[in-house]
Amino acid sequence: MLVYSTRAEDFQAIKRLREQGLSVSEAVERLVIERASQ
Structure with a gap:
């Protein structure tokens, strides 16, 4: 889930x-x- 993501790309x-x-x-x-449309 994006809210809890620690990935730098998600945060940025x-x-x-x-x-x-x-x-x-x-x-x-x-x-x-x-991202769903990619």
């Missing part, structure tokens, strides 16, 4: 989205959607 992706103004839950949801 969430941080990047948070800097764009998303909440943590919005950032996680966005990443799940992005």
